[in-house]
Amino acid sequence: xxxxxxxxxxxxxRRFVGLLFLAPALLYILLLVGFxxxxxxxxxxxxxxxxxxDLNFVGLQNYLAVWENDIFRQVFxxxxxxxxxxxxxxxxxxxxxxxxxxxxxxxKWFARFIFILPWATPVSLAMIGxxxxxxxxxxxxxxxxxxxxxxxPNGILSNNRNLFWLATPDLSQISVIFVQVWRMTPLAxxxxxxxxxxxxxxxxxxxxxxxxxxxxxxxQIKLPLILPIMVIALLFSMITMFGxxxxxxxxxxxxxxxxTRVLGLYSFQxxxxxxxxxxxxxxxLFAFPLLLAMAIFMLRTASRAEVQ
Amino acid sequence: MNRAIYLLIALTIFGALGVGxxxxxxxxxGTEISLLQWSHFVPRYDEWFDAYAAEWGEAxxxxxxxxxxxxxxxxxxxxxEIDAGDGHTIVEVLFSxxxxxxxxxxxxxxxxxxxxxxxxxxxxxxxxSYLPVVDTYYAYTHGYVPDPGxxxxxxxxxxxxxxxxxxxxxxxxxxxxxxxxxxxxxxxGMSPELDSRMANRAAIWSFGGSVQDENENVVLNSEETIAxxxxxxxxxxxxxxxxxxxxxxxxxxxxxxxxxxxxxxNSNSAYRSLQKIDEAAAANIGFTxxxxxxAGAWASSxxxxxxxxxxxxxxxxxxxxxQFILDxxxxxxxxxxxxxxxxxxxxxxxxxxxxxxxxEDPWGSMPPNKFEVLKTVNDWSVHLGFPGVxxxxxxxxxxxxxxxxxTAKVALGELSAEEAVAQAHERVEEIFNEWRARGMVGGGDx
Numbered sequence: 001x002x003x004x005x006x007x008x009x010x011x012x013x014r015r016f017v018g019l020l021f022l023a024p025a026l027l028y029i030l031l032l033v034g035f036x037x038x039x040x041x042x043x044x045x046x047x048x049x050x051x052x053x054d055l056n057f058v059g060l061q062n063y064l065a066v067w068e069n070d071i072f073r074q075v076f077x078x079x080x081x082x083x084x085x086x087x088x089x090x091x092x093x094x095x096x097x098x099x100x101x102x103x104x105x106x107x108k109w110f111a112r113f114i115f116i117l118p119w120a121t122p123v124s125l126a127m128i129g130x131x132x133x134x135x136x137x138x139x140x141x142x143x144x145x146x147x148x149x150x151x152x153p154n155g156i157l158s159n160n161r162n163l164f165w166l167a168t169p170d171l172s173q174i175s176v177i178f179v180q181v182w183r184m185t186p187l188a189x190x191x192x193x194x195x196x197x198x199x200x201x202x203x204x205x206x207x208x209x210x211x212x213x214x215x216x217x218x219x220q221i222k223l224p225l226i227l228p229i230m231v232i233a234l235l236f237s238m239i240t241m242f243g244x245x246x247x248x249x250x251x252x253x254x255x256x257x258x259x260t261r262v263l264g265l266y267s268f269q270x271x272x273x274x275x276x277x278x279x280x281x282x283x284x285l286f287a288f289p290l291l292l293a294m295a296i297f298m299l300r301t302a303s304r305a306e307v308q
Numbered sequence: 309m310n311r312a313i314y315l316l317i318a319l320t321i322f323g324a325l326g327v328g329x330x331x332x333x334x335x336x337x338g339t340e341i342s343l344l345q346w347s348h349f350v351p352r353y354d355e356w357f358d359a360y361a362a363e364w365g366e367a368x369x370x371x372x373x374x375x376x377x378x379x380x381x382x383x384x385x386x387x388x389e390i391d392a393g394d395g396h397t398i399v400e401v402l403f404s405x406x407x408x409x410x411x412x413x414x415x416x417x418x419x420x421x422x423x424x425x426x427x428x429x430x431x432x433x434x435x436x437s438y439l440p441v442v443d444t445y446y447a448y449t450h451g452y453v454p455d456p457g458x459x460x461x462x463x464x465x466x467x468x469x470x471x472x473x474x475x476x477x478x479x480x481x482x483x484x485x486x487x488x489x490x491x492x493x494x495x496x497g498m499s500p501e502l503d504s505r506m507a508n509r510a511a512i513w514s515f516g517g518s519v520q521d522e523n524e525n526v527v528l529n530s531e532e533t534i535a536x537x538x539x540x541x542x543x544x545x546x547x548x549x550x551x552x553x554x555x556x557x558x559x560x561x562x563x564x565x566x567x568x569x570x571x572x573x574n575s576n577s578a579y580r581s582l583q584k585i586d587e588a589a590a591a592n593i594g595f596t597x598x599x600x601x602x603a604g605a606w607a608s609s610x611x612x613x614x615x616x617x618x619x620x621x622x623x624x625x626x627x628x629x630x631q632f633i634l635d636x637x638x639x640x641x642x643x644x645x646x647x648x649x650x651x652x653x654x655x656x657x658x659x660x661x662x663x664x665x666x667x668e669d670p671w672g673s674m675p676p677n678k679f680e681v682l683k684t685v686n687d688w689s690v691h692l693g694f695p696g697v698x699x700x701x702x703x704x705x706x707x708x709x710x711x712x713x714x715t716a717k718v719a720l721g722e723l724s725a726e727e728a729v730a731q732a733h734e735r736v737e738e739i740f741n742e743w744r745a746r747g748m749v750g751g752g753d754x
Binding site: 050138261272277 | 383384386387390391405406407408409410411412498499500501549550551552553554555556559562563566568700703704706707708709713716717720722731734735738739742743745746
């Protein structure tokens with residue numbers, strides 16, 4: 001018996017279907033990430049202003065000028081420092097919370113819901129809330145400390161009625177890092193929870209049968225198995241935070257002095273508020289080689305850990 | 309006189325001037341203009357303005373729409389619209405948009421027409437809309453907001469200054485005495501925000517220093533600036549708390565309203581807010597003109613109301629926009645009145661009632677002449693680039709908060725005044741050189 005040859009149907013072609021499914025994501029990346037990114041590179045090599053976006057090539061002039069700017073170098077260092085310190089805390093808290101939230105306990109779903117809120121809340125709205133919480137004069141935290149004798153005359157922490165959370169060099173930096181950790185930890189936790197849930201139960205059962213206790217199971221089985229996912233969570237969190245300007249824009253606008261000024265904010269202040277679009281673009285692009293190197297290193301680390 | 313009569317007079321004047329601007333009703337059918345401006349601090353102003361704009365549109369056969377946004381979004385929206393080549397017909401910004409000059413229409417014609425119709429303009433307005441190095445009016449400034457001192461009458465009376473401080477020296481001595489006796493500090497910001505940027509400049513100018521000279525050369529690093537910075541650091545250390553390093557633009561308003569600051573530099577906004585909450589407390593707030601220093605008494609205007617028309621606007625839309633702007637100035641009595649005396653006119657003759665209102669506040673101040681001190685405002689209210697013009701470099705220096713950061717470093721004890729001023733001068737020079745290379749700043753070797 002001869003089989004009838006059916007006409008080729010495009011959706012039978014796996015390669016075509018794969019491309020079709022990828023198309024929306026590719027289009028999104030090309031239009032909303034790729035194009036602005038290329039435009040920023042072009043701006044960085046030109047003398048564009050907010051009033052004139054004609055691309056006149058000026059070579060490396062903007063990058064050299066930015067590098068010679070003392071404020072930029074401080075801003076760059078602050079951005080790296082804030083990012084690295086935050087990631088340490090995010091990693092610690094996300095691991096602890098992921099372990100807690102993968103256990104069975106009453107009210108787990110509600111606790112998870114509450115916990116995800118910082119990530120789900122629009123960042124500008126959340127920051128306005130924190131701006132109020134950390135207000136230099138009317139902070140509710142200060143009020144509680146005042147009522148409990150930690151602040152005020154003969155106070156344990158200070159004789160002042162306020163700690164000036166966003167006004168002193170040390171506390172302003174601690175406040176910004178704290179708020180970033182508060183904001184970013186839920187995402188890292190959710191990613192790690194997914195990783196923990198994907199560990200085959202037979203491995204954990206075997207460990208239990210072999211008499212492995214909680215810490216040993218955690219350190220020698222769970223954490224090594226979720227290491228690739230942990231690296232991805234870290235990468236997401238680092239890149240998001242490195243490019244963020246909303247937190248400091250709302251809370252401190254970079255102050256006091258330049259203590260909390262980060263790259264995203266400085267780029268905005270120079271490029272949009274100051275009108276020097278070319279130099280604003282150059283400032284923002286300084287982060288790119290560093291982020292690219294970090295991403296390659298971390299993805300390779302994740303890949304190696306997965307293979308092992 | 310009602311606003312219809314004002315409109316009629318204005319249209320007659322501008323029609324007679326023959327400045328190339330279309331007369332009433334000359335626009336093609338379907339002509340529309342759109343405006344983008346801030347949500348005014350005084351909601352009543354927006355209500356008046358929206359109704360006025362609609363009325364103007366009806367009278368002129370032009371569709372008019374008005375969008376109000378937070379003032380922080382104005383520059384970024386203008387930048388996006390110029391880049392896109394499409395957007396609002398008229399955009400009102402609150403600080404000089406000199407760096408946008410290439411994307412904006414030259415408004416020399418309507419500036420000339422307004423000068424012809426209304427006479428002398430406040431110098432603070434002229435410098436925020438004209439760039440001499442390219443001899444271009446990139447904007448039309450219709451109003452500005454005075455930035456007097458607001459003081460707690462009871463506290464300053466007790467300290468021996470019943471009419472408030474008159475000099476920066478008074479502020480230090482009286483403010484320190486009040487702080488020591490009551491714990492209530494002075495409120496001059498040293499934070500990267502608008503009010504701090506202006507307050508710090510006021511002190512520097514009054515001590516004889518400035519960022520640039522009248523020819524747009526950077527002169528920040530001077531003995532006068534160093535003296536002003538030393539003074540501000542001393543004022544912070546002896547009469548203020550650390551809160552001023554972390555202030556937002558609203559912080560000094562909040563402090564004055566709460567009775568927790570003895571003196572601030574601000575528009576009438578804090579006072580008007582208090583007036584609506586607690587009339588007795590508002591009666592205890594007095595106003596001073598710019599504080600005098602060794603070289604004079606200067607204060608920055610608080611903001612400026614500056615209209616620009618992007619280059620993508622053409623034809624009848626452009627003609628209608630220009631007419632709208634001129635007619636708005638002709639109706640400035642209403643603008644000043646409904647802004648509760650927040651908006652001051654660039655052309656004093658456009659608001660002949662102003663002196664009377666300052667002698668007897670139509671919005672119920674106690675005593676009624678509370679704002680009388682503002683009758684001299686044009687003698688001491690200057691713009692950001694003083695004594696030069698507000699050019700793109702001055703705007704970038706402002707945006708980067710170089711001046712309040714400079715004083716904060718000294719007040720925090722991180723640098724000496726000499727070091728902080730030299731460091732700031734270096735950055736300001738870099739900025740000026742970049743804009744000078746683009747041909748948008750004078751001075752230097754030009």
